[in-house]
Amino acid sequence: MAHVKIFDTTLRDGEQSPGVNLNQLEKLEIAKQLERFGVDIMEAGFPASSKGDFEAVRQIARTIKNTSVTGLARTKKSDIDIAWDALKDAEEPRIHIFLATSPIHMTYKLKKTPDEVIQTAVEMVSYAKQKFTHVEWSAEDACRSDLDFLARIVEKVIDAGATVINLPDTVGYITPEEYGNVFRYMKENVPNIDKVSLSAHCHDDLGMAVINSIAAIENGATQIEGTINGIGERAGNAALEEIAVALNIRNDKYKHTTNLVLNEIKRTSDLVSKFTGMIVPPNKAVVGRNAFAHEAGIHQDGVLKNASTYEIITPEMVGIHSNNLVLGKHSGRHAFKDKVIQLGYQLSEEKITEAFQSFKLLTDRKKEVTDEDLFTILTDVQTESINVAKYELNAFQVQYGTSNLPTATVALTTPDGTRVETAGTGAGSVEAIYNTLEALIREEIHLTDYKLNSIGKGRDALAEVHVQLTVNDTPVSGRGSAQDVLEASAHAFLNAVNRVLLNQTLAERKKAHI
Numbered sequence: 001m002a003h004v005k006i007f008d009t010t011l012r013d014g015e016q017s018p019g020v021n022l023n024q025l026e027k028l029e030i031a032k033q034l035e036r037f038g039v040d041i042m043e044a045g046f047p048a049s050s051k052g053d054f055e056a057v058r059q060i061a062r063t064i065k066n067t068s069v070t071g072l073a074r075t076k077k078s079d080i081d082i083a084w085d086a087l088k089d090a091e092e093p094r095i096h097i098f099l100a101t102s103p104i105h106m107t108y109k110l111k112k113t114p115d116e117v118i119q120t121a122v123e124m125v126s127y128a129k130q131k132f133t134h135v136e137w138s139a140e141d142a143c144r145s146d147l148d149f150l151a152r153i154v155e156k157v158i159d160a161g162a163t164v165i166n167l168p169d170t171v172g173y174i175t176p177e178e179y180g181n182v183f184r185y186m187k188e189n190v191p192n193i194d195k196v197s198l199s200a201h202c203h204d205d206l207g208m209a210v211i212n213s214i215a216a217i218e219n220g221a222t223q224i225e226g227t228i229n230g231i232g233e234r235a236g237n238a239a240l241e242e243i244a245v246a247l248n249i250r251n252d253k254y255k256h257t258t259n260l261v262l263n264e265i266k267r268t269s270d271l272v273s274k275f276t277g278m279i280v281p282p283n284k285a286v287v288g289r290n291a292f293a294h295e296a297g298i299h300q301d302g303v304l305k306n307a308s309t310y311e312i313i314t315p316e317m318v319g320i321h322s323n324n325l326v327l328g329k330h331s332g333r334h335a336f337k338d339k340v341i342q343l344g345y346q347l348s349e350e351k352i353t354e355a356f357q358s359f360k361l362l363t364d365r366k367k368e369v370t371d372e373d374l375f376t377i378l379t380d381v382q383t384e385s386i387n388v389a390k391y392e393l394n395a396f397q398v399q400y401g402t403s404n405l406p407t408a409t410v411a412l413t414t415p416d417g418t419r420v421e422t423a424g425t426g427a428g429s430v431e432a433i434y435n436t437l438e439a440l441i442r443e444e445i446h447l448t449d450y451k452l453n454s455i456g457k458g459r460d461a462l463a464e465v466h467v468q469l470t471v472n473d474t475p476v477s478g479r480g481s482a483q484d485v486l487e488a489s490a491h492a493f494l495n496a497v498n499r500v501l502l503n504q505t506l507a508e509r510k511k512a513h514i
């Protein structure tokens with residue numbers, strides 16, 4: 001069995017999914033989970049793209065110990081310098097530099113000749129090599145590039161010090177056979193190719209990202225790049241959980257192993273879905289809600305007689321356990337704390353107290369508190385900043401009827417501690433609440449997206465709402481959960497507004513060197 005390295009780019013390419021906007025705490029929690037999942041390398045962001053991304057990459061680089069952390073950079077000295085500042089404290093800092101090599105990109109986007117592209121790539125890889133031991137270079141849009149030109153630039157970039165060469169299918173255009181050929185071609189035509197690892201990075205525009213990644217492995221790639229749940233630019237990237245399980249289940253055919261801990265798949269997928277607001281479709285391979293559900297009578301009969309009749313992957317393999325009824329109304333703090341640890345959370349005493357209070361409130365309203373409910377409570381508390389002044393929802397009331405105008409009355413405590421209250425109307429109940437909140441909050445707010453999801457099954461399932469707003473023209477996302485849809489909606493709105501306040505506070509503290 002040969003080993004293939006897993007390069008996770010959920011926090012960089014995954015975050016390029018339209019509408020996804022992770023804050024630093026969420027990025028850090030995903031990074032910790034990726035480490036538990038066993039990825040070899042994680043791309044934590046693009047440090048030169050924004051101050052927020054720089055800070056997130058720096059924090060992840062300083063925290064994560066068992067996974068190599070990398071950041072993306074253009075072929076620009078300033079991008080490389082900023083990436084070094086963000087990554088220099090990592091256990092094994094590495095940089096990922098890219099430059100496009102296809103005629104379309106070189107002509108229209110970069111406005112450079114092929115020779116200028118080679119010169120820039122070589123200069124910048126040499127420059128990065130003065131700082132970083134590990135330098136990955138990506139030929140953006142490799143799959144629409146001329147293969148002879150690609151071989152020429154790859155050889156030069158290896159001479160300049162690159163340690164990994166990535167050949168991305170940037171626009172999700174190539175077929176498995178063609179992609180395999182690109183890797184074979186490099187192996188056969190680049191004289192110094194054995195000095196580097198070859199990496200594959202696939203997009204899913206034609207639905208072939210996973211199979212193309214596997215074709216690359218079969219033809220010489222020793223590293224695969226992808227994201228959790230396949231999120232990413234446009235139609236997304238190759239879904240790492242699908243590749244990992246395919247290699248495992250079909251190890252009779254694919255003779256490659258990874259370091260991934262398969263039973264961390266479900267938790268990783270849930271966390272990414274929750275923070276990004278990108279809900280996993282029920283029929284999604286490996287992690288979808290229906291992936292292990294058997295509906296048809298003949299299937300159910302077969303599974304009852306022997307699960308292997310219709311089940312090629314066991315739910316336990318990917319970390320799905322039957323929904324234990326865990327804690328209830330009479331559970332105490334000790335049992336709760338035990339469960340928190342069992343579910344993989346490391347929370348301070350202050351956060352455990354906060355989570356315990358939310359749990360107790362839920363047990364007043366909900367008979368059965370499941371692991372899914374606890375996951376929601378705990379991740380919300382984990383990523384909530386405690387010591388920042390924010391808007392708190394005190395109470396709200398909605399009057400709704402089919403023949404009258406929905407009216408909401410909302411009472412809030414503002415960040416300076418003042419209690420404010422007003423009433424407003426809207427075309428529906430959620431809009432009435434949002435209009436009223438807008439009237440109470442002294443910022444310019446516009447709602448741009450709203451998503452509602454239920455956590456678990458049954459009529460007492462928790463509601464989870466994801467919103468996207470612009471607050472004073474800054475896009476921001478927020479999420480909230482509660483047993484009631486309207487309450488979850490109000491929390492999501494305030495969570496988004498509070499994130500803007502948090503960012504402002506962090507920026508002010510940084511300026512004042514606190």
Ligand SMILES: CC(=O)SCCNC(=O)CCNC(=O)[C@H](O)C(C)(C)COP(=O)(O)OP(=O)(O)OC[C@H]1O[C@@H](n2cnc3c(N)ncnc32)[C@H](O)[C@@H]1OP(=O)(O)O
Nearest residue numbers: 016046048049050074075076098099100109110140170233
């Ligand atoms: C295939 C991929 O996924 S690549 C990663 C894509 N990810 C992102 O773009 C997300 C983050 N991006 C950003 O925040 C912004 O685009 C920034 C901060 C990086 C740059 O912003 P701006 O300076 O305003 O430039 P803008 O995005 O409009 O244009 C990109 C510029 O980079 C140039 N460029 C593109 N790729 C590269 C590269 N690999 N090396 C050097 N320059 C490049 C473009 O030609 C263009 O240059 P020009 O202004 O001289 O025409």
Ligand SMILES: CC(C)C(=O)C(=O)O
Nearest residue numbers: 098138140141168170
């Ligand atoms: C930066 C590169 C690797 C990329 O994301 C792509 O080409 O899709």
